[in-house]
Each structure stands twice: as C-alpha cells, then as structure tokens.
Amino acid sequence: MNKDAASSTAVGAAMLRAAHQVIDGEYKLLDDPIILKLIGEDAVAHICERRNDFYFPGILAMRTHIVLRSRYAEDCLKDAYDAGVDQFLILGAGMDTFAYRQPEWANGLMIVEADHPASQVNKLEHLTDAGIAIPENVSFVKVDLEQDALAEIFKNSKLNLNKPVFVACLGVLVYLTKDAIAKIFKFVGGLPKGTEFVFTASQKRTGPWSAKVAERVAKAGEPWISHFDFDEMEKQLKKSGFSQVIFVSPAESKKRYFTGAKLRIPPPQRCSLVRVIV
Template structure:
C-alpha cells in the first residue's frame, strides 16, 4: 500500500496544531485529530511550536481550520433545510464523522478519497480505536481515472435527493479535465444540492511561491488556479444557479476578540454554490 497524500497529512497536522497551540475558543474544536494522526506528528508540533507560529504557517493553519469550520456551519444550515446526504470529496483526515454533533446523526456521510489515502486513514482509525459511526460510508475513488457517479451508484447514495458536498483543498491538485468532470456530475444532481469548495488564486507573493514549491517537492504540484470571476463562470456553466464567495469581511466575525494572533484571510478562497 502506498502512503496517504502528504498534503492531506500536512493539513491534518495544521488542524492538530490549532488544538495544541492556539487560544480559545477554537475556530474548530477537533480533539479527534490528536488521536488520528501518528504520535510522531503530534510530538513534532509539541516540540517545535515556533515553526508552527511563523507567519506563513499561521496563515496556512488559519485557512485549513477556517474552511472546515465554515463548511460545517453551512452544512448545518443545509440540514435545517432538509438535506440528509453529505459527501466529503478528497476527505483525507477529515474528522467530522467521528465528532459529529447530535443533529448530524440523521445525515448519511460519504467519505470519498483516493484508495491509498483512505486505506491509511482506516488503518489509523482501527489502531486508535476510534469507532466508525453507522451513518458513514467509505467510497474509494481516483478523481483522475474514475467516475464518481459510477462509484456512488454502488453505495446507498440517492441520486434523486439533494446532497451537501465539501470539496476542500483538492481543486488545486487536479487537471481542468478532472475538475470539469466532477462539476458536471455535481451540477446534474438534484435541485437544491449545495457545494462548498476551496480554490487558489495564483499570486506572486513569496509565501504562495514557497508553499507551491513545497507541494511540488512532495510530488503533488499545484497545477490549477482560478480568479473568482473565472470560477463563478465555470460553476454556472455546470448548472449552479447561486454562487457566493466567503469574503474576508465575512470571515472576520470568526476572529472577533481573539488574542492569539490568528487573523482572517486577506482574499477569498472559499465558495458556496447551489444547484
């Protein structure tokens, strides 16, 4: 078995660092990630806090934690409107299913990810004794070679009912062909289907270049970028009728009164779209 995505583990480590190093209240309360990650990763955070408090690391940590918090807030709103299916595309080490609130027990959660990453996660879940909730289904799929629709048809997923979909931290690593195929599938789902996804805007800032180079060094280069205007156009072309960007001004409410130095993002990188 190959190892899981290095960038997925890196994102999970940033969520863990938030639990260990940042103040309260947490932007995202996630004690599960402290068990799910290998002990060596947790020890690295604990023994090297200065690395994670550097401005570049703090910005990335804020982005990773905020995208999950925002997604889960919007998911609850969708649940209140009647949605009962939740797909996590490129789930990585996402922990929502294992710390889900009481209201989410009526959701059917589908974690979709590359077979290698999913296998490593399931091994860690078993090793740490984290129980699998009855409303969770694992769906292994390679975004570049497999049809999500064909794979989901082999599960309990209801193609005729609306679904809430989270697609976080994945778009940047995919070809435009793979992105179009996935958006085409989502856009053809039942009316009322909702999607939250993250994207990167290519900038010349040094920290952006550094992060991009690190991802490439790990064999997972950043290959696709969008301006907000181009992404909105693409979403509408694929059948989405409402497209809303999560602005820095909206994000600021999550940071009111914080004293740990975490700051809202400076540009939009999260979008919420409805079919």
C-alpha cells in the same frame, strides 16, 4: 500524486489542524480533539516541541485557511440539514474528522467519505491505530477524481442521487487538472435542486512563501496544478447547473468568525472559500 502512496499533503494539513488544538489556547475556531488521536502522540509532541515554527507568518496563514474551511463547511452543512438535506459527501476526505466527532443532529446524516484508494487505506489505518470507532452512518468510497466517472462511482454508493446532497471538497481542487474539476462541477451541478457544494479554490499567488510551498508539495509528488480566475469560475459553475455562486470574502469571514473572538490565528487575507447551490 503517486497512485500507490497516500497523500502527504493531507497528513500535513492534519498537522496544521492539530496545531490549532494544541498551541492556540482556550478559544478555538474549530474544536477538533479527534485530530490529535488521529495523528498520534509523536506528532502531537512534535507540534509542542516546534510550537514557535507554527507561528511563522506563512504557516500561520495556512493554519487559518485549513481550520476556517472546515468550520465554514460544517456550518453550511448544519444549515442545509435544517433545510432537509440529509446526505453529506466529502470528496477527497483526507484526514477530515467530522464523522468521528459529529454532533447529535448529524446522526440523521448519511456521510460518505470519498478518496483516492491509497489515502483512504491510510486514513482507515490511522482510525484503527487510534481506536476510533466508525459510526454507523459513515461509509467509504474509493475514487480517482481524475479518472473515474463520478456518477457511476456514486450510483453504487449509499448516496441517493435522486435527492439533494451536501458536498464538501476542501484543499483538493488545486491538485487536480481543469478537466477533472470540470467533471466534478458537472456531476455536483447535475444533482437535484437543493444540493450544495462548498469547496476551496486557489487564485494564483506570487511571493517567496507561496513559491516555497509550491516547490515543497511538487517535490512530494503533489504539485499545485489549477488556479482560478473567479469571474471565469462563476461562469463555469452556472453553466454546470448551479443557480447561486457565493465567494466568501475575507471581510465576511472576519465578521462571521473573528470579530470579537479571542483567537490566536488571524483572519484570512484572501478569498478561497466558495459555496454554490443547485
């Protein structure tokens, strides 16, 4: 990633999330009106004009992935909050909108959005341009996930590292080196008991669509770097301090969110969501 430029893939993910709001009809897996304000009228018009493109099989699968990961993380966050966890850290927040459409129960959360400085500046500019107010329970931390010592960075944030934290890191790890990922696992796994971590992890894929997307993001300066063997990942996570490791299967996702629902996006075909608990 160009350290002086905002993440283009974060903007692309926002477009795919917005498409779910615009072209998928009444029934939503994730209700996110804020994303439409965040990306702006021109981007929404583009989605409407090119709506058929968003139903190409590869793009459709990616749209499911992007919407599902946020819905699942937010559902797990609610469960954690009900269990007493009142801190929410979003690593690599990108264009995440939870903080700006938070339900009433979330007013009791301390929400910290952490991202690369250039991406965070871009996000804040979008919020300002859209007239979206920043809630009082939201704060921002600049972080380079490759270079920074995470404990030092977040020690100086509004997080209380002596209490459990719910951490989400969605669509980020594939762009990081294995050393940076190990550092994240060690940091989160070292937080107090009751801490939960929901993240996405990519298994190596083959096929023309994956190759095309990999080439596109590499040209944008954000190549896919890290893919995982889940058996090895489970061992690494347990060594990092996590007591429970849950890989969310396509069958579980289908049963939980798609069976009986009138959704225009299809169930996932691959496991990419992981939930771990200290």
